[in-house]
Amino acid sequence: MTPLIEVDAVSLRYAGAWPAPKSNALALDRVSLSVARGEIFGLVGESGSGKSTLARVILGLLQPLSGAVRIDGRDIASYRGREELAFRKRMQVVFQDSLAALDPRMRVQASLREALDLHGIGVPSRRSAVIEDLLGSVGLDPGLATRFPHQLSGGQRQRVAIARALSLSPDILIADEPVSALDLSVQAQILDLLTGLCRERGTTMLFISHDLGVVRRIARHVAVLQRGRIMETGPVADVFDRPASSYTRMLIQSIPRVDFNRLQAQLESGQPGNAGAMGTPAAGTLDAVP
Numbered sequence: 001m002t003p004l005i006e007v008d009a010v011s012l013r014y015a016g017a018w019p020a021p022k023s024n025a026l027a028l029d030r031v032s033l034s035v036a037r038g039e040i041f042g043l044v045g046e047s048g049s050g051k052s053t054l055a056r057v058i059l060g061l062l063q064p065l066s067g068a069v070r071i072d073g074r075d076i077a078s079y080r081g082r083e084e085l086a087f088r089k090r091m092q093v094v095f096q097d098s099l100a101a102l103d104p105r106m107r108v109q110a111s112l113r114e115a116l117d118l119h120g121i122g123v124p125s126r127r128s129a130v131i132e133d134l135l136g137s138v139g140l141d142p143g144l145a146t147r148f149p150h151q152l153s154g155g156q157r158q159r160v161a162i163a164r165a166l167s168l169s170p171d172i173l174i175a176d177e178p179v180s181a182l183d184l185s186v187q188a189q190i191l192d193l194l195t196g197l198c199r200e201r202g203t204t205m206l207f208i209s210h211d212l213g214v215v216r217r218i219a220r221h222v223a224v225l226q227r228g229r230i231m232e233t234g235p236v237a238d239v240f241d242r243p244a245s246s247y248t249r250m251l252i253q254s255i256p257r258v259d260f261n262r263l264q265a266q267l268e269s270g271q272p273g274n275a276g277a278m279g280t281p282a283a284g285t286l287d288a289v290p
């Protein structure tokens, strides 16, 4: 079966980067991966490895130097005019920084309405009801519709960004570090919301994160990026439990993670300090974050 997203030997170099990269390095170097319809696919790698760059190429916002991105077998570079608008609607994105993603001068309801108007979704007279439903679907009180982004908490704002992205019923959602800026407890709620909505609607999600624990918990397949190259890709259990590359092993070992069970035990026993609360998991023992 044709994969929904196919990235085929994509290379990219940022033109006019300043300061000029010493090695004239590629930001993406013959990156290939494929994502099946309906799955959650994780993309991991350290900061600067090219994750967001790859997301922008898949979204059609950056043109690759060589290679191609195909959605449902069609090269995205071939879309023009109306077809391009329809294509853009199929693919939505949620970024880490919801404050930057939402227009600060627009109330929540106007932000949501704008997306519906642009793509002519539903009849205009029903938009208010649709917006109310949307807010409900991301667990927000309809009363928040008249607020501006800065009058919301980070978690509430990210819910609005998710509602806006999903209002267009996209086939594909690209989530670039969607919970990294949030408190741990809120992270878990937003992750559950995002994965629940995607599963319910059959939306395919490319989930970008430096948190391997989260990726392991939600994704079926994962690709590991290092300096613009795919180091390995495969089912999460294979890649995380039996990493083939030393880079993936290093990544797994070097990421500090909160050991919730230990933290809870310490709190309950009244032990002072936080020694051990941030655990560094040994390779192969990367369990899901509770």
Ligand SMILES: Nc1ncnc2c1ncn2[C@@H]1O[C@H](COP(=O)(O)OP(=O)(O)OP(=O)(O)O)[C@@H](O)[C@H]1O
Pocket: 014, 016, 017, 018, 027, 045, 046, 047, 048, 049, 050, 051, 052, 053, 054, 210
């Ligand atoms: N607009 C740009 N112009 C020039 N170079 C850029 C630009 N955007 C990113 N880069 C460079 O491309 C490389 C990949 O950046 P990218 O933002 O894709 O990394 P990332 O994996 O998303 O990192 P992070 O985890 O910090 O978000 C980095 O070396 C970065 O400095």
Ligand SMILES: [Mg+2]
Pocket: 051, 052, 053, 176
């Ligand atoms: Mg990034």
